[in-house]
Amino acid sequence: DTAVSQTPKYLVTQMGNDKSIKCEQNLGHDTMYWYKQDSKKFLKIMFSYNNKELIINETVPNRFSPKSPDKAHLNLHINSLELGDSAVYFCASSHSMDRVHEQYFGPGTRLTVT
Amino acid sequence: GENVEQHPSTLSVQEGDSAVIKCTYSDSASNYFPWYKQELGKRPQLIIDIRSNVGEKKDQRIAVTLNKTAKHFSLHITETQPEDSAVYFCAASLPREYGGATNKLIFGTGTLLAVQP
Numbered sequence: 001d002t003a004v005s006q007t008p009k010y011l012v013t014q015m016g017n018d019k020s021i022k023c024e025q026n027l028g029h030d031t032m033y034w035y036k037q038d039s040k041k042f043l044k045i046m047f048s049y050n051n052k053e054l055i056i057n058e059t060v061p062n063r064f065s066p067k068s069p070d071k072a073h074l075n076l077h078i079n080s081l082e083l084g085d086s087a088v089y090f091c092a093s094s095h096s097m098d099r100v101h102e103q104y105f106g107p108g109t110r111l112t113v114t
Numbered sequence: 115g116e117n118v119e120q121h122p123s124t125l126s127v128q129e130g131d132s133a134v135i136k137c138t139y140s141d142s143a144s145n146y147f148p149w150y151k152q153e154l155g156k157r158p159q160l161i162i163d164i165r166s167n168v169g170e171k172k173d174q175r176i177a178v179t180l181n182k183t184a185k186h187f188s189l190h191i192t193e194t195q196p197e198d199s200a201v202y203f204c205a206a207s208l209p210r211e212y213g214g215a216t217n218k219l220i221f222g223t224g225t226l227l228a229v230q231p
Contacts, residue, residue, distance in 0.1 A: 031217055033217075040223075041223075041224045042221070042223055042224070043203060043224075044221070045220075048218065056218055094217055100145075100146040100209075102163070103148075103217070105159070107157050108157055
């Protein structure tokens with residue numbers, strides 16, 4: 001019955017490693033997002049996709065690469081992890097791009113880089 | 115681009131009192147203003163939103179007001195309860211024709227609301 005799900009929930013890894021976070025939504029939405037929430041709780045958009053097409057690509061290091069195999073999935077791959085990448089990453093989805101709609105967030109993935 | 119400021123950063127009230135959180139935005143073309151509630155360790159969830167064609171919206175104990183001239187909007191929670199304790203985020207969105215990507219939300223910095231029983 002989960003609307004937006006993410007895996008894993010927790011991710012602890014060392015600097016320099018490469019890791020991926022997966023996101024899936026079963027709401028039939030066209031648009032999906034990745035947000036980063038830092039230690040001060042600040043929420044910032046990183047990427048959005050609409051029907052597998054990249055729409056928003058904020059000033060994010062090239063080490064971050066999103067991939068949308070279909071409109072129900074949006075994964076985030078991070079290369080050469082750095083200490084500053086430690087944060088909670090939220091996936092979200094919304095109905096479509098025709099107008100602004102409510103965004104439904106996933107449970108978050110807490111990434112800790114040591 | 116759009117910038118959203120939110121105050122206060124922390125707010126402590128007694129159960130039953132009212133709480134008000136205020137946000138200002140920079141781009142007068144912004145037309146959608148949601149409020150999200152994030153409980154500790156949980157995901158943000160939409161609690162109320164308002165579009166630029168209305169000045170006020172209510173849903174039971176919560177209300178949002180929008181002053182387009184002053185470019186500010188506020189969240190009002192009446193008869194606060196301990197379960198209202200959470201971090202509240204305001205956000206603003208620019209319509210696509212003004213250079214925004216539809217559904218791109220710019221969030222405020224959050225307000226930690228503590229309701230003391």
